[in-house]
Amino acid sequence: MGKRGYHHGNLRQALVDAALALIQEKGPQGFTLSEAAKGAGVTPAAVYRHFAGRDDLIAECAVQGFEIFSDLMDYAFNNGQPSALAAFEATGRAYLAFARRYPGHYMAMFESGISHNQTPELAAGAARANLVLERAAEALSQHIPKDKRPPAAMFSAHVWSMSHGVVELYARGAPGARSPFSPEDLLEAGIGIYLRGLGLLPPDC
Amino acid sequence: MGKRGYHHGNLRQALVDAALALIQEKGPQGFTLSEAAKGAGVTPAAVYRHFAGRDDLIAECAVQGFEIFSDLMDYAFNNGQPSALAAFEATGRAYLAFARRYPGHYMAMFESGISHNQTPELAAGAARANLVLERAAEALSQHIPKDKRPPAAMFSAHVWSMSHGVVELYARGAPGARSPFSPEDLLEAGIGIYLRGLGLLPPDC
DNA sequence: TGTACATCAGTGAACGCGCGTTCACTGATGTAC
DNA sequence: TGTACATCAGTGAACGCGCGTTCACTGATGTAC
Numbered sequence: 001m002g003k004r005g006y007h008h009g010n011l012r013q014a015l016v017d018a019a020l021a022l023i024q025e026k027g028p029q030g031f032t033l034s035e036a037a038k039g040a041g042v043t044p045a046a047v048y049r050h051f052a053g054r055d056d057l058i059a060e061c062a063v064q065g066f067e068i069f070s071d072l073m074d075y076a077f078n079n080g081q082p083s084a085l086a087a088f089e090a091t092g093r094a095y096l097a098f099a100r101r102y103p104g105h106y107m108a109m110f111e112s113g114i115s116h117n118q119t120p121e122l123a124a125g126a127a128r129a130n131l132v133l134e135r136a137a138e139a140l141s142q143h144i145p146k147d148k149r150p151p152a153a154m155f156s157a158h159v160w161s162m163s164h165g166v167v168e169l170y171a172r173g174a175p176g177a178r179s180p181f182s183p184e185d186l187l188e189a190g191i192g193i194y195l196r197g198l199g200l201l202p203p204d205c
Numbered sequence: 206m207g208k209r210g211y212h213h214g215n216l217r218q219a220l221v222d223a224a225l226a227l228i229q230e231k232g233p234q235g236f237t238l239s240e241a242a243k244g245a246g247v248t249p250a251a252v253y254r255h256f257a258g259r260d261d262l263i264a265e266c267a268v269q270g271f272e273i274f275s276d277l278m279d280y281a282f283n284n285g286q287p288s289a290l291a292a293f294e295a296t297g298r299a300y301l302a303f304a305r306r307y308p309g310h311y312m313a314m315f316e317s318g319i320s321h322n323q324t325p326e327l328a329a330g331a332a333r334a335n336l337v338l339e340r341a342a343e344a345l346s347q348h349i350p351k352d353k354r355p356p357a358a359m360f361s362a363h364v365w366s367m368s369h370g371v372v373e374l375y376a377r378g379a380p381g382a383r384s385p386f387s388p389e390d391l392l393e394a395g396i397g398i399y400l401r402g403l404g405l406l407p408p409d410c
Numbered sequence: 411t412g413t414a415c416a417t418c419a420g421t422g423a424a425c426g427c428g429c430g431t432t433c434a435c436t437g438a439t440g441t442a443c
Numbered sequence: 444t445g446t447a448c449a450t451c452a453g454t455g456a457a458c459g460c461g462c463g464t465t466c467a468c469t470g471a472t473g474t475a476c
Contacts, residue, residue, distance in 0.1 A: 007419045007471065029234055029318050033463060044463075046420045054463065110373070111316075113234050150394065158395040159386050161370030162363065168315070169369055170362065179362050189355065190363040191401075197402030212438065212452045237431060249430075251453045259430065414475085421469075429460085436454075442447085 012050040014040040019061050020104035028112035033057065045134055059118045065105030066125030072098050073132045077139075078154055085200060088159075089142045091133070092191045095163040096184055099171060110164065143200060150198075161192050217255040219245040224266050225309030233317035238262060249410050264323045270310030271330030278337045282344075290405060293345045293364075297396045298337070300368040302387055304376060307356055315369070338365055348405060355403075367395050 008014065018039030023031045033054040037044040051057045076094035080087030082204040086153035099106045108114070109126075116126040141149050179186065195201045213219065223244030228236045238259040242249040256262045281299035285292030304311045313319070314331075321331040342361035345356050376388040384391065400406045 010339065011419075020442080027318055029381060032461080034461075043421055046466080048464075049419055050255065113232055116443095150398075153384065154386055154391060154394060157371075157375065157386070157391055158367065158398065161374055161391070161395065162367040163370065164374055165366030165368065165370030166362075168373065173292075181359055181362065186359060186362055186366070189359060190366065193402035194395075194399050195402065197398035197400065197406075199408065201402075203272055205405065216452075237428080239428075247452095248454055250432080250455080253431075254452055412476105416474080417472085419469105419471090421467105423466090423468100425463105425465075427462085429462090430458105432458075433456090434454105435456105436452105438452090440451085441449080443445100 008040075010044065011040060011042060011046065012059045015042075015047060015057060016060055016064060019057055020108065022042060022104075023058075023061065023107050023112070024104035028107045031112075033059070055114060055118060058112050058114050059122050061105065061108035062112065062114060062116075063119065063121045063125045065102060065109045065131050066122070068102060069098050070125070070129045070132050073129070073136070077132070077136045077169060083145060084140045085195070088136050088195075089188075089191065091136045092159060092163060092187060093184070095160075096167065096171070096187055099132075106167070132158075140200065144198060148199070155198075158194065159191060162194070163187060165202070166190070213247065214342060216245060216247060216251065216398060220247075220252060220255060220262060221265055221269060225313065227309075228263075228266065228312050228317070229309035233263075233312045236263070236317075260319060263317050263319050264327050266310065266313035267317065267319060268324065268326045268330045270307060270314045271327070271334050273310060274303050274314070275330070275334045275337050278334070278341070281367075282337070282341045282403055289345045289348060290400070293341050293400075294393075294396065296341045296369060297364060297392060298389070300365075301372065301376070301392055304372045311372070335361075345405065349403060353404070360403075363399065364396060367399070368392060369392075371395070 004155045015036055019031065019036040022036055022039060033047055034044045036057065037047050047057065051060065067127060070095050070107050073091055076090040077087045080090035114122075117123050120127065133156040137159070138152040141152050141155060144150075165182050170179050170181075170186060181189075220241055224236060224241040227241055227244060238252055239249045241262065242252050252262065256265065276409060277299050278296055281295040282292045285295040298344050319327075322328050338361040342364070343357040346357050346360060349355075371388050371392045375384050375386075375391060386394075397406065
């Protein structure tokens with residue numbers, strides 16, 4: 001794992017980085033094991049010293065994506081404390097920020113067509129991300145009267161869905177022109193209306 | 206366009222159908238012009254009598270998808286009249302029903318990586334779908350006091366985003382197991398909460 | 411400090427494959443007379 | 444009704460390509476003595 005003493009330095013990570021750059025540039029469909037190898041300055045065969053194959057390389061990209069993603073979400077949530085509402089809204093903004101700042105990771109995670117059960121590590125990464133979001137929802141739902149409180153899992157699924165939908169439909173290349181609003185404004189307004197519907201924001205104003 | 210008198214009958218549509226079946230079965234990544242040709246019982250070269258190439262064939266799948274989609278949405282909306290609210294909710298349900306019933310079309314439209322500007326016909330189809338959704342939102346927004354009424358375009362973008370997100374995250378193969386709720390319930394509840402936030406549903410109950 | 415040796419990351423050539431696309435063709439169909 | 448001809452949808456062979464993957468190898472690095 002050290003950075004010296006290897007022929008290359010740290011080829012494993014260099015390959016992941018090259019793959020991410022490729023995915024970001026050409027989409028997950030345009031990604032090629034051979035081209036990733038070339039991007040890392042190495043022969044395609046060298047990839048097999050570090051990964052079982054093409055899918056395994058993509059999976060590692062997604063794993064690292066879920067790690068960053070969960071950390072960002074967790075940080076945003078904790079940083080918004082002690083107001084559960086502020087924490088939750090920060091989480092929503094962090095989602096979009098992640099998709100913008102780490103498009104390669106995002107595509108590897110959600111658009112590469114890879115199953116989240118491809119690897120135990122990937123399944124664990126996806127599960128952790130899920131947990132972080134549900135925890136945020138859980139904390140917020142404490143402020144809803146018990147009898148009209150939806151399950152936290154449903155609640156987080158709604159916000160995740162809207163966030164993902166905004167990213168896919170309005171924060172990507174060409175179709176982005178389809179809306180006169182920025183994805184950020186769109187998502188913030190949408191989550192605001194949703195939270196009002198839950199009674200977590202005052203109905204007026 | 207007739208069904209007789211041709212060597213094949215109507216190869217153009219047969220190719221579209223074969224492509225849709227392939228996309229549905231193997232995902233948009235697994236789709237191949239050659240395999241679509243084989244599926245239609247024809248040599249790959251024959252495809253070029255009817256399409257400019259691979260992308261053009263996918264584009265036609267998406268065009269037909271947008272047609273069905275817009276018709277379904279339009280029908281659902283009109284059928285829910287005169288209650289704008291019922292009409293709108295029917296539209297939401299129709300979205301999910303479309304994704305379920307026409308997975309090949311849906312993937313061609315949203316997951317194939319094709320630009321909606323690939324063809325004038327495709328751009329027109331996507332624009333029409335957009336219009337249908339905005340019209341539904343517009344009708345519903347009449348019931349919101351003018352000063353707190355969000356633009357209909359934003360409003361429809363929110364619902365479209367949540368719908369799309371639910372489909373992508375919870376109505377697909379493996380990740381579908383990630384939620385204990387059915388996509389239908391998830392979406393219906395989500396839209397309900399959202400509409401409550403807009404003041405279109407009573408805050409209690 | 412110097413030599414012999416083991417390790418193993420990366421090489422380079424080769425593989426079989428299926429892809430999208432082209433081209434000259436053929437042969438069934440429809441039309442003119 | 445019958446013959447000659449034009450049309451053009453689909454054929455079949457071929458192309459160049461880049462893919463993922465394999466394999467025996469090589470040569471730089473680290474270690475033992």
